Amino acid sequence: MSSFDLNKIVRPNVLAMEPYSCARDEFEGEAAIFLDANENSLGSLAGDGYNRYPDPRQTPLRLKVAKIKGVLPEQVFFGNGSDEPIDLLFRAFCRPTIDRAIINPPTYGMYKVQAAINETPIDEILLTPDFQLQTDKILAAITPDTKLIFICSPNNPSGNLMQKADIVKIIENFNGIVVVDEAYIDFAETESFTKAIEKYPNLIVLQTFSKAWGMAALRCGMAFAQKDIIDVLLKIKYPYNINILTQETVFKALDRESDKNLMVKEILQNRKELIEQLNACKCVECTYPTNANFVLTKVSDAPAIYRYLTNCGIVVRSRHNVALCNNGLRITIGTKEENKSLINALNNFCK
Numbered sequence: 448m449s450s451f452d453l454n455k456i457v458r459p460n461v462l463a464m465e466p467y468s469c470a471r472d473e474f475e476g477e478a479a480i481f482l483d484a485n486e487n488s489l490g491s492l493a494g495d496g497y498n499r500y501p502d503p504r505q506t507p508l509r510l511k512v513a514k515i516k517g518v519l520p521e522q523v524f525f526g527n528g529s530d531e532p533i534d535l536l537f538r539a540f541c542r543p544t545i546d547r548a549i550i551n552p553p554t555y556g557m558y559k560v561q562a563a564i565n566e567t568p569i570d571e572i573l574l575t576p577d578f579q580l581q582t583d584k585i586l587a588a589i590t591p592d593t594k595l596i597f598i599c600s601p602n603n604p605s606g607n608l609m610q611k612a613d614i615v616k617i618i619e620n621f622n623g624i625v626v627v628d629e630a631y632i633d634f635a636e637t638e639s640f641t642k643a644i645e646k647y648p649n650l651i652v653l654q655t656f657s658k659a660w661g662m663a664a665l666r667c668g669m670a671f672a673q674k675d676i677i678d679v680l681l682k683i684k685y686p687y688n689i690n691i692l693t694q695e696t697v698f699k700a701l702d703r704e705s706d707k708n709l710m711v712k713e714i715l716q717n718r719k720e721l722i723e724q725l726n727a728c729k730c731v732e733c734t735y736p737t738n739a740n741f742v743l744t745k746v747s748d749a750p751a752i753y754r755y756l757t758n759c760g761i762v763v764r765s766r767h768n769v770a771l772c773n774n775g776l777r778i779t780i781g782t783k784e785e786n787k788s789l790i791n792a793l794n795n796f797c798k
């Protein structure tokens with residue numbers, strides 16, 4: 448990895464630009480009277496304090512998350528969901544129509560969408576039939592213009608973890624940025640790649656408060672990397688990308704990590720039971736191994752079963768038209784009652 452040089456892969460315009468300097472950024476120190484940001488000095492109709500712009504650096508939240516995750520505060524970035532850093536990575540590193548990214552289908556759909564918006568050509572290296580990385584093919588697909596490789600682990604929609612040795616091999620043999628998307632890491636009994644950012648200057652790990660933490664509506668995602676990569680994202684983000692309600696609400700919820708762990712435990716128990724019941728259904732061919740809060744299920748006739756379930760008021764995600772997922776339904780682990788309703792409906796369909 449000796450030849451990784453961040454300044455060589457950042458887009459030249461991003462490297463050269465001056466970031467927007469907001470009022471609260473320029474002032475450092477104590478003050479009682481703020482006449483610098485054209486806010487409403489009289490107050491807010493929404494509640495105390497909401498007339499002021501929020502902290503653009505999210506400092507209290509950053510310190511707390513860094514401590515919980517065992518990284519330094521300057522190695523943490525917050526986005527409006529983890530979808531924001533995905534977009535920012537394209538904007539920071541990929542010159543439109545020139546620089547390329549590698550993805551490994553079937554995988555999370557936003558990589559391709561953000562690439563398309565940013566006019567980034569994509570090279571797709573399919574996963575193996577058991578949804579593992581084709582590491583040598585990925586390395587062979589790298590060109591001098593390849594800037595990003597996206598690895599989703601646990602992978603959406605298959606649910607499984609990628610093999611650690613494969614991820615490490617790609618990180619160690621690529622001079623661009625490797626993105627390890629760990630949206631579902633809380634449901635997996637494995638160490639997060641955040642432990643590896645100290646060692647690898649080209650690694651960025653994405654996590655989110657939307658899944659295990661149960662805060663999807665707040666829109667708060669995290670990225671972890673060495674300071675140099677984080678600084679590039681901070682330079683190009685919207686100044687006030689995380690609103691004050693989200694900053695304060697997430698900050699408070701972080702005190703309840705043990706309750707989050709209890710919910711994860713309950714979901715894993717429900718997952719075990721649901722998988723057993725799914726495998727006993729006549730119209731289920733198999734369920735794939737999962738380390739997430741969903742299970743990819745191969746059924747006899749995905750379009751028909753999807754329609755039947757919809758008519759029963761149950762929405763699952765059809766992945767039937769996705770690579771390697773023929774007749775696949777992706778099913779989120781529900782409450783015990785929800786899972787029971789699903790199993791009843793499936794058994795009605797295939798009796």
Ligand SMILES: *Cc1c(COP(=O)(O)O)cnc(C)c1O
Nearest residue numbers: 528529530555603630655657668
């Ligand atoms: C849900 C999901 C995300 C996005 O999460 P947000 O933080 O809500 O934007 C990212 N990656 C994967 C793989 C996901 O499934």
